Amino acid sequence: MDNQRIIAAGFVGGLVAAAMNSIPILNFINCFCCAGIMLGGAVALVYYDRSFTVREYINPATAITIGITTGLFGAFISLGIDYMIYLNFGHWEIEFMYDILEAMEEVPSALEEMIYELEQELEGGFIWGSILFRNLLLMPLFCLIGALIIRVFINKNREESI
Amino acid sequence: MKSRIFLSFHKKVTLITFIGLSLWIAGIVITPILANREEIFFQKIASFMHFFYQPVCHQIANRSFLIDGFTMTVCVRCFAFYFGGLFITIFYLFKDKMQMWSISTYILLALPALFDFLIEKFRLYSNITELRFLTGLLFGAVLFHLLLVSLSTKKVKPVLHHSKTPKTQ
Numbered sequence: 001m002d003n004q005r006i007i008a009a010g011f012v013g014g015l016v017a018a019a020m021n022s023i024p025i026l027n028f029i030n031c032f033c034c035a036g037i038m039l040g041g042a043v044a045l046v047y048y049d050r051s052f053t054v055r056e057y058i059n060p061a062t063a064i065t066i067g068i069t070t071g072l073f074g075a076f077i078s079l080g081i082d083y084m085i086y087l088n089f090g091h092w093e094i095e096f097m098y099d100i101l102e103a104m105e106e107v108p109s110a111l112e113e114m115i116y117e118l119e120q121e122l123e124g125g126f127i128w129g130s131i132l133f134r135n136l137l138l139m140p141l142f143c144l145i146g147a148l149i150i151r152v153f154i155n156k157n158r159e160e161s162i
Numbered sequence: 163m164k165s166r167i168f169l170s171f172h173k174k175v176t177l178i179t180f181i182g183l184s185l186w187i188a189g190i191v192i193t194p195i196l197a198n199r200e201e202i203f204f205q206k207i208a209s210f211m212h213f214f215y216q217p218v219c220h221q222i223a224n225r226s227f228l229i230d231g232f233t234m235t236v237c238v239r240c241f242a243f244y245f246g247g248l249f250i251t252i253f254y255l256f257k258d259k260m261q262m263w264s265i266s267t268y269i270l271l272a273l274p275a276l277f278d279f280l281i282e283k284f285r286l287y288s289n290i291t292e293l294r295f296l297t298g299l300l301f302g303a304v305l306f307h308l309l310l311v312s313l314s315t316k317k318v319k320p321v322l323h324h325s326k327t328p329k330t331q
Contacts, residue, residue: 032239134217148309155315
């Protein structure tokens, strides 16, 4: 494993995953089994593979390392994009949550209070911690899946070419 | 004397995937049950779970399964993805060998979900729950089969990597 290449690949993949996770229209692709975030992991592994002139089989360990690195980069970049969107457009996610609640058949009264509390927490900056926590758990997981899946096809391609 | 249970590498990998996937699905199913409880504490947990799963699904209520009048944290299609994955991991827990399927098999199983997703986006038809579930199930099986194959194959050829930029002497 080449750490420098892994970090470079992780950063490129992280940019893709973060864009797919945070940019409002692009993130609709995640409705299809989190495909956008998985794409980040896949892009990172392809980038890593392409950085060698003599290419060979990729270990599961390499794919796992690249997937997790990509997810970690993606989590922080995604938070940055979320913050920029917040500065320009405000809490559009709260509006989205209101829409979901309105569509629910049965909404307990406590939920109204919870939304109010959430708004208060948003003002206090708590939500950024929550978003980062969520990103740090979800993005490495799905980037890892994306990297592992693309690894199968890269290795299969390699077998055929040998 | 201690008795040991020996598991092959692919079974260990499958078992770990099965446990992880089961926990993930448990989170999806348990949320509406918690939301239905009267205690504020459980409702807060349910609310956090919806927030947690939000990046992986649109969570539109009329496209999700309901338990006690409350929606799951993911839609029908996403739930089917994970459920399909669970099926395939259970299947491979009882199989000794893991092999990659042909590319055409993967495409054949994955395309219905992709078409269903795209056709719906172009609004040619909408909201056929059974179709979403069925196509999602097949796609999930493909996805998790690929994941298991990737994790189970350790084949490595000891060839040195060469950088694109050769070192100058």
